[in-house]
Amino acid sequence: MSSTVPIVLGVDLDGVCADYEGAFRSSVARQLDRAPETMPPQTIMDAYSQWGLTLAEFEEAHRRAVLEDRIFRHMSPLPGVSDALWELSDLGVWIRIITHRLIFNWAHETSAADTAAWLDAHQIPYRDLCFIGDKPNVGADLYVDDSPTNIVSLREAGRTAIVFDQPYNRDLPGPRATTWDEVVRLVSEEIDARQRQLPLPLSGLITAERAPGDAAADDDGHLAVGG
Ligand SMILES: [Mg+2]
Numbered sequence: 001m002s003s004t005v006p007i008v009l010g011v012d013l014d015g016v017c018a019d020y021e022g023a024f025r026s027s028v029a030r031q032l033d034r035a036p037e038t039m040p041p042q043t044i045m046d047a048y049s050q051w052g053l054t055l056a057e058f059e060e061a062h063r064r065a066v067l068e069d070r071i072f073r074h075m076s077p078l079p080g081v082s083d084a085l086w087e088l089s090d091l092g093v094w095i096r097i098i099t100h101r102l103i104f105n106w107a108h109e110t111s112a113a114d115t116a117a118w119l120d121a122h123q124i125p126y127r128d129l130c131f132i133g134d135k136p137n138v139g140a141d142l143y144v145d146d147s148p149t150n151i152v153s154l155r156e157a158g159r160t161a162i163v164f165d166q167p168y169n170r171d172l173p174g175p176r177a178t179t180w181d182e183v184v185r186l187v188s189e190e191i192d193a194r195q196r197q198l199p200l201p202l203s204g205l206i207t208a209e210r211a212p213g214d215a216a217a218d219d220d221g222h223l224a225v226g227g
Pocket residue numbers: 012013014015016145146147
């Protein structure tokens with residue numbers, strides 16, 4: 001059954017839908033001839049200082065990972081992401097992919113094309129694809145993101161943001177999802193909460209099924225539809 005409340009879910013890609021760190025680790029291992037086990041999971045989100053990279057080294061390694069290893073096309077999806085987003089889409093959720101992948105201005109064609117190819121290859125349903133750094137301005141109702149910086153700025157802007165659990169975001173307060181099943185549960189709860197807040201669901205106005213003699217409801221409905 002479709003939701004009667006349209007809700008726009010802003011979905012981040014790297015670290016939420018896709019295993020950026022795993023793909024980047026493999027690429028850095030190739031580029032620098034390093035053993036992957038010398039590059040543990042990040043517990044702080046920065047330019048991979050825990051792998052011994054400077055900011056300049058990270059930027060160069062990222063550029064090569066995108067352009068040479070085509071990580072945006074080949075990285076693994078995180079478990080359950082496609083099924084979960086289809087489930088939410090079937091509930092009427094408007095899925096807006098929001099990513100900050102166009103970091104370097106000489107890799108836009110590859111980044112955008114590989115991202116779109118990856119979304120199709122892994123059967124991710126979405127209605128919008130936004131390449132933007134300033135996420136609060138995208139105007140989704142609800143967000144799921146892994147970046148501490150993004151979560152904090154979204155919440156400071158008054159947005160509801162679900163933390164997608166990663167080792168580098170554990171100190172952030174919830175809501176938090178450790179799996180995509182939990183994202184579905186949290187978004188479903190948000191839909192239910194919003195429906196309870198609405199005195200007259202929009203679908204009720206459109207179908208106009210009123211009890212006989214309920215003149216007030218009819219009047220309200222006609223006014224709202226006409227406006
Ligand atoms: Mg991310």
